[in-house]
Amino acid sequence: DLILTEKGFMQQNELSYPFEERGLQFGDGVYEVIRIYQGNYHLLNEHVDRLFRSAEAIKIEVPFSKTEMHEYLSELLEKNSVAKDAKLYLQLTRGSAPRSHEFPLNVSSNLYAYVKDFERDLESMREGVATVTLEDIRWEWCYIKSLNLLPNVLAKQHAKEHGAKEAILYKEGMVTEGSSSNIYLVRDGKVYTHPATKRILGGCVRMKIQELCKEKEIPFIEEAFQVEDISYADEMFATSTTAEILPILKVDTVSVGDGEPGKITRELQRLYEKDAHI
Numbered sequence: 001d002l003i004l005t006e007k008g009f010m011q012q013n014e015l016s017y018p019f020e021e022r023g024l025q026f027g028d029g030v031y032e033v034i035r036i037y038q039g040n041y042h043l044l045n046e047h048v049d050r051l052f053r054s055a056e057a058i059k060i061e062v063p064f065s066k067t068e069m070h071e072y073l074s075e076l077l078e079k080n081s082v083a084k085d086a087k088l089y090l091q092l093t094r095g096s097a098p099r100s101h102e103f104p105l106n107v108s109s110n111l112y113a114y115v116k117d118f119e120r121d122l123e124s125m126r127e128g129v130a131t132v133t134l135e136d137i138r139w140e141w142c143y144i145k146s147l148n149l150l151p152n153v154l155a156k157q158h159a160k161e162h163g164a165k166e167a168i169l170y171k172e173g174m175v176t177e178g179s180s181s182n183i184y185l186v187r188d189g190k191v192y193t194h195p196a197t198k199r200i201l202g203g204c205v206r207m208k209i210q211e212l213c214k215e216k217e218i219p220f221i222e223e224a225f226q227v228e229d230i231s232y233a234d235e236m237f238a239t240s241t242t243a244e245i246l247p248i249l250k251v252d253t254v255s256v257g258d259g260e261p262g263k264i265t266r267e268l269q270r271l272y273e274k275d276a277h278i
C-alpha cells in the first residue's frame with residue numbers, strides 16, 4: 001500500500017516519525033477525509049480548499065501547491081487498488097521538533113495521506129438513527145479541521161454509550177453541529193442549520209446540500225435553532241463525508257416528527273446519490 005508524504009510516495013510501513021512530533025504531542029495539525037466513489041474523489045476541490053484554509057488559519061505551510069496536491073492525490077489513487085467505495089485520510093502537522101509550545105524554527109511540516117476501502121453505511125441511511133444532545137465544550141475555532149478531536153471523541157463515545165449514533169452539540173442553547181457531522185432541522189418545508197461561522201466546521205456535504213436545496217427551491221436557512229425547537233421539527237438529518245445523509249429519528253427521548261425518515265431528507269438523499277453517481 002502506497003502512501004503520499006511531503007517527501008513523495010512511499011510504502012505505508014516505511015513511514016516513521018520521531019516521538020517528538022507536533023501532531024502527536026500537541027495535536028498541532030489539520031486533516032481531511034475525502035470520499036472515493038467508483039474510483040473517483042468526491043467533492044475534491046472543496047476538501048482541498050478547506051485543507052488549505054485550515055492550514056493557513058493555524059499558520060502551517062502546506063508542502064505542495066493546490067495544483068500539485070490535486071496531481072498527487074490523483075496519483076495516489078492510481079497507485080493503489082481500492083474497492084468501489086473508499087476514503088482518503090490526509091493529515092498535515094507543523095512537523096517534528098524538540099517539544100516546546102512555540103512554533104519551531106526551520107522545521108518543515110509533515111504530511112501523509114492514504115486511501116482505504118470504506119463501505120457506505122446503507123442501513124443507517126435507510127433506517128435512520130438515534131442521537132443524544134450534549135453541551136458543546138469545544139473552542140471557538142471549530143471551522144478549522146484540527147487534529148484536536150478530544151471533545152469530539154468524548155462526545156461520540158457518550159453517544160455510543162447511550163445507544164445513539166451521533167451526539168448533537170449545543171452552545172448557549174443553540175445546536176451547533178454533531179460530533180462528526182452537520183445537523184439540520186426541517187420545518188414547514190424549510191431546512192434550518194447553524195450558519196457557517198467559526199463555531200462549526202463548514203462541511204463539504206453541507207455545501208452540496210445547500211446547492212441541492214437551491215436547485216430544488218427548498219429554502220435553506222442558515223439560522224441556528226435551539227434544542228427546544230427539536231420538539232417542533234418535522235424532520236432532522238445529519239451530514240458528513242463518511243455518513244452522507246442520515247435521517248435522525250430520535251433526539252434523547254424525543255421522537256422527531258412522526259419518527260420516520262422525512263420526505264425532504266429522502267429527497268436530498270436521492271439527489272445526493274444522483275449528483276455523486278452512486
Ligand code: PLP
Binds near residue numbers: 205240
Ligand atoms: N462537523 C464536524 C465536527 C466534522 O468532524 C465533520 C466531518 O467529519 C463535519 C462537520 C462534516 O464535514 P464534511 O461534510 O466535510 O465531512
